[in-house]
Amino acid sequence: MSKAAPNRKLLKGATGDWEVVIGLEVHAQVNSEAKLFSGASTAFGAEPNTQVSLVDAAMPGMLPVINEECIRQAVRTGLGLNAKINLRSVFDRKNYFYPDLPQGYQISQYKSPIVGEGEVRLDMPDGETVTVGIERVHLEQDAGKLLHDQHPTMSFVDLNRSGVALMEIVSKPDLRSADEAKAYVAKLRSILRYLGTCDGDMEKGNLRADVNVSVRRPGEPFGTRCEIKNVNSIRFIGQAVEHEARRQIDLIEDGGKIVQETRLFDPAKGETRAMRSKEEAHDYRYFPDPDLLPLEMAPALVADLKAQLPELPDQKKARFMRDYGLAAYDADVLTAEHAAAAYFEDVARGRDPKAAANWVINELAGRLNKEGKDILVSPVSSAQLGAILDLIAAGTISGKIAKDLFEIVWSDGGDPHRIVEQRGMRQVTDLSAIEKVVDEIAAANPDKVEQARANPKLIGWFVGQAMKASGGKANPQTVNDLLKRKLGV
Amino acid sequence: MTELTALTLAEARDGLRKRAFSAAELTDAHIVAIERARALNAYVIETPDAARAMANAADARLKAGEAGPLEGVPLGIKDLFATKDVRTTAGSRILADFMPPYESTVTAQLWRDGAVMLGKLNNDEFAMGSSNETSCFGPVINPWRRTGSNKALVPGGSSGGSAAAVAASLCLGATATDTGGSIRQPAAFTGTVGIKPTYGRCSRWGIVAFASSLDQAGPIARTVRDAAILLRSMAGHDPKDSTSADRAVPDYEAALGKPVKGMTIGIPKEYRLDGLAPEIDKLWEQGVAWLKAAGANIVAVSLPHTKYALPAYYIVAPAEASSNLARYDGVRYGLRKPERDVIGMYEQTRAEGFGPEVRRRIMIGTYVLSAGYYDAYYLQAQKVRTLIKRDFEQCFAQGVDAILTPATPSDAFGIGEKGGADPIEMYLNDVFTVTVNMAGLPGIAVPAGLSSDGLPLGLQLIGRPFDEEALFALGAVIEQAAGRFTPARWW
Numbered sequence: 007m008s009k010a011a012p013n014r015k016l017l018k019g020a021t022g023d024w025e026v027v028i029g030l031e032v033h034a035q036v037n038s039e040a041k042l043f044s045g046a047s048t049a050f051g052a053e054p055n056t057q058v059s060l061v062d063a064a065m066p067g068m069l070p071v072i073n074e075e076c077i078r079q080a081v082r083t084g085l086g087l088n089a090k091i092n093l094r095s096v097f098d099r100k101n102y103f104y105p106d107l108p109q110g111y112q113i114s115q116y117k118s119p120i121v122g123e124g125e126v127r128l129d130m131p132d133g134e135t136v137t138v139g140i141e142r143v144h145l146e147q148d149a150g151k152l153l154h155d156q157h158p159t160m161s162f163v164d165l166n167r168s169g170v171a172l173m174e175i176v177s178k179p180d181l182r183s184a185d186e187a188k189a190y191v192a193k194l195r196s197i198l199r200y201l202g203t204c205d206g207d208m209e210k211g212n213l214r215a216d217v218n219v220s221v222r223r224p225g226e227p228f229g230t231r232c233e234i235k236n237v238n239s240i241r242f243i244g245q246a247v248e249h250e251a252r253r254q255i256d257l258i259e260d261g262g263k264i265v266q267e268t269r270l271f272d273p274a275k276g277e278t279r280a281m282r283s284k285e286e287a288h289d290y291r292y293f294p295d296p297d298l299l300p301l302e303m304a305p306a307l308v309a310d311l312k313a314q315l316p317e318l319p320d321q322k323k324a325r326f327m328r329d330y331g332l333a334a335y336d337a338d339v340l341t342a343e344h345a346a347a348a349y350f351e352d353v354a355r356g357r358d359p360k361a362a363a364n365w366v367i368n369e370l371a372g373r374l375n376k377e378g379k380d381i382l383v384s385p386v387s388s389a390q391l392g393a394i395l396d397l398i399a400a401g402t403i404s405g406k407i408a409k410d411l412f413e414i415v416w417s418d419g420g421d422p423h424r425i426v427e428q429r430g431m432r433q434v435t436d437l438s439a440i441e442k443v444v445d446e447i448a449a450a451n452p453d454k455v456e457q458a459r460a461n462p463k464l465i466g467w468f469v470g471q472a473m474k475a476s477g478g479k480a481n482p483q484t485v486n487d488l489l490k491r492k493l494g495v
Numbered sequence: 496m497t498e499l500t501a502l503t504l505a506e507a508r509d510g511l512r513k514r515a516f517s518a519a520e521l522t523d524a525h526i527v528a529i530e531r532a533r534a535l536n537a538y539v540i541e542t543p544d545a546a547r548a549m550a551n552a553a554d555a556r557l558k559a560g561e562a563g564p565l566e567g568v569p570l571g572i573k574d575l576f577a578t579k580d581v582r583t584t585a586g587s588r589i590l591a592d593f594m595p596p597y598e599s600t601v602t603a604q605l606w607r608d609g610a611v612m613l614g615k616l617n618n619d620e621f622a623m624g625s626s627n628e629t630s631c632f633g634p635v636i637n638p639w640r641r642t643g644s645n646k647a648l649v650p651g652g653s654s655g656g657s658a659a660a661v662a663a664s665l666c667l668g669a670t671a672t673d674t675g676g677s678i679r680q681p682a683a684f685t686g687t688v689g690i691k692p693t694y695g696r697c698s699r700w701g702i703v704a705f706a707s708s709l710d711q712a713g714p715i716a717r718t719v720r721d722a723a724i725l726l727r728s729m730a731g732h733d734p735k736d737s738t739s740a741d742r743a744v745p746d747y748e749a750a751l752g753k754p755v756k757g758m759t760i761g762i763p764k765e766y767r768l769d770g771l772a773p774e775i776d777k778l779w780e781q782g783v784a785w786l787k788a789a790g791a792n793i794v795a796v797s798l799p800h801t802k803y804a805l806p807a808y809y810i811v812a813p814a815e816a817s818s819n820l821a822r823y824d825g826v827r828y829g830l831r832k833p834e835r836d837v838i839g840m841y842e843q844t845r846a847e848g849f850g851p852e853v854r855r856r857i858m859i860g861t862y863v864l865s866a867g868y869y870d871a872y873y874l875q876a877q878k879v880r881t882l883i884k885r886d887f888e889q890c891f892a893q894g895v896d897a898i899l900t901p902a903t904p905s906d907a908f909g910i911g912e913k914g915g916a917d918p919i920e921m922y923l924n925d926v927f928t929v930t931v932n933m934a935g936l937p938g939i940a941v942p943a944g945l946s947s948d949g950l951p952l953g954l955q956l957i958g959r960p961f962d963e964e965a966l967f968a969l970g971a972v973i974e975q976a977a978g979r980f981t982p983a984r985w986w
Binding site for chain 1 (some may be wrong): 576577583585590593595596597599699700701702703704706707708734735736737738814815817818820821822824826827828837838841861864865866869873
C-alpha cells in the first residue's frame, strides 16, 4: 500500500506527528470434527483429557495423518482471502520443550505454507477503502493447556486442544490505526464465518491475534516492532494498539529506544507489558516433518472448492447496494454477519428493501444488542418481521403501532396479523370517526385554530392531539388531510 | 525327527500344516531353548505364557483348517515394536516400564497371520548402535565365536537380539528395523538373512521412531525363503502411516527359484574401499562368480557420491532423532525424575533416561538443525542425499537390476573393542549399508562365507524400489552356492 496516510490517522506527540504501523497474525481454529493429524474430537468444553488420541499424546511410534477436511478448510480460507493457493506445501516441525506440547515439537508450515499472498478490503465508516495485504496462511497444531489450580505444588496438563487445527493468517504491515486493526479483524472474522472455516468465537479462544505494533515519523522507514501476544477480543485489539503506540511514542520522545520484544495486553489495566523473558532464546530448529510427505493438491480440488464458495461479504454488500438500493453503510452493517444478511433478505423479499433494512438495523439489531442475543435465536423471526412490514405497507397499522406490535411479538410471539385483530390495533381510517375527534379538538381550542390558520406549520399540534385521542390508531395521513381541509390551510 | 528349533520357518510351517507336530510343541521347544540361552542376552522379556496361549489358538485354527500363512510359527520381536500390554522399551531406561496400550501394525499383521510371540528382543538403545552394546539391558552376545577362542563377540546392531536369536535357533524368525544397516549388518555378523525392504513397504506405525525418513522394518531369518515368507506378512499399506506405500504385496516366496539368467548385476567401484580386508574383497569376487555362473551379466557401475553417504547419514539421522526423542520428557509416560521446576525435570529425566550414545546423537542432531548451522549441515546433507539417490537411479536406468556389495567391512568384533575412544570407528560399520537407507531402496544381506577366524560374512544386494523379488531371487542363488551357516552351540 503506497498511498499517503491521511492526517486523521496520525498520532500527536510532543515533538510532532507519528504514524502507527500494525500487522496481525491471527490464529483461527479450523472448523472440523477431528484434529489436524488425529481422529480425536475437537468439541469445546469436554472433561480434561477425554479427547486425546494416542497421536495427540505423542505415544512412542505414533504417526500423524493429515485430516483432509482441514486442508479443504485452509484452501477455502485462502480463496476467500483472494489468495494464491500453493498446490505444494510442506509441514515442518517447530521444536521446543513445554509440558503442553507432547511431541516436543509443533507441526506447522514454515517455508512452504498452503496459502500465499492475498488481500482483504476494509470499508471504513468514513468512506475510505483500505486494502490489507495477506502475507500467508498456514496450518498448524494447537497445544494443550496447563491447569495451575488443581494441585498445591504441581501443574496438570489437559491435552484436549493438543493437535487441534489452527490457521495462522499473517497480514502485511498495512494497517495504520487501531480502528483499522479492529476493522480488519472484524472483516476477517466475517469472511471466515461466511466460509464456515472458523466459527470466530473469540471468547472460546477460537480466534485470537498477535498484534505487531511499531511507530514512525510519516514517510520514514518502519520502526522497531513489538508483538502483543494472544489478544482475544476486537475491543482489546484496539486498546492494545492505542496503548502500545502511545507507549512507544512516549519512549522515543523521551530519548529511549524500542526493544523488539513480546508483550502481553492486560485488559484490566488496558495496558501492555513485557512478558517475562525466557531464560533461553528460542531456536525452533524448523525442519520438514519426515513423518509427512509434502502436501500435493490437484488443481481440480482447488477449482472445485472455488466453484462451491459461498457469496462473500464484499460481493454481498455490492449486491445489496445494487439490487436493494441500500446505502453503503446499511449494506455494510447487514452483510457483516452472514445470518443478519440472510435475515434481511428474507424480510426484504417482495417488500420495500429500505424499510426492511431500517427495521433490521434499527429495531431488531438494537433490541438484540440490548439483550445480548444472536440474530440466529432472535425471538422475532424474519417471517414475523415481514408480516409487521406488510401491515404497515397496507396501512393497517401506523409505524408507531408497529413498534408496539414488534414488542408484543418479541415477548409473546404469535402471528402479527392475528395480534392486530385480537388487540384492536388496526389504525382508524374511517373518516367520520376521525372527523368527530378533530371537530372536538378544534372546538376546545379556538386559539390554536387561529394560530394554525396564521402559521400552517402549527397544524402538527392538532395532528398530535388527534393521534393521542385515537390511541394512536388514527391514520396520520388521513388526520393531516382532514385538518388541512377543516382549518382551510 | 530333528530338533524342532533347528527347522527353518518354511519347514516348520509345512510340518504344522501336515500336523507332524503341534504349534504348542514347536513353541515349547523354543521356550526351552530360550531359557537355556539366557547367556546370550538376546531376549529382554520372555512371554512364555502368552506364547503358549497363542500356540494353542494356532493349533485350534490349524485343526479347523483355518490356518493363516504363519499359523503357529514362533517369532521374536525386536523391542522397538510396540506390543499391546507387553513391555516395550526400545532398549532405553527412559521407557523401562513402558506398557503400550496398542500393537504396532507390523506385529499385528504377524499375529493376524497366525504367528506366535515368544518375547521381545534386545537392541541398541533407540536402535542407535552397530553392536548392540548401547542397550540399557546390556550387550547381546553373538552365538558365533572365533575359531579356538571364547571371546565374546558382538552380534552387530541395532537388531543384535533379533540376529542372535535367529542364529541361535531361539525363534524361527524375528522382526527387526534398519535405519542405516541395523538389519543387514547384524545378519551378516551372525550368518543369517536380513532384508530391509523399500522405504514405505512396511508400516512404521507403532515402531519407536529413530529417524523417520530412514527407518524401515524387515525380517531376519535363517534362510532367504524364510525372510520372504515373513516379509509378505509384515509388508502392506497402512493408512496410519502417511509414508507407507499403497501398492499390492507380492508373493515374495514365489520369487525364489525364478531364473536370474540375463539379469544385470552392477558392481560399484566406489565400494572397493582403500584398505578393504582382502577376505572381504575375495568374498565379493566369489559372489560375482556365483551370480555369473547363474547366468547374470556383471557390469561395473559408478555411484560417485558414495563417499559422502556416511557423513550425510550421521547428520540426517541424528537431526530427526533429536526431534523424535523430544517426546521422552517425563511428563506423560516413561521415566520421570521430579525436580524443583519443569526444566529441571526435563534435564534430570533425560540425563538419566538416555544412555551416552543416544545423548550424543541428540546433541549432534540439535546442533545440525540449529540456527546458523542448518544450511551448512542439515540442508547440505539433504542435497547429498538427493545426489546419492540420483546415483542409484542412473545406475538402474542403465538397465542394472541389482547391485552387489559386501554387507560389512569386517566380520564380527569383540565386545568393547570398537568405538570406545572414537565413535566414528563404530559408525564406519555402516559404510556399505547407509546409502541404501539414504536412497530408500531395498537391500538384503545373505551369508556368503566364513572369515579366516571362522566367523560369518555376508554379501549385500541392493534393488530397485519395490523390487524385493529380485533380491530374493538373487539372494537364493548366493545362499544355494554358499550353503547355510550355523554356529556351534556353546551356551
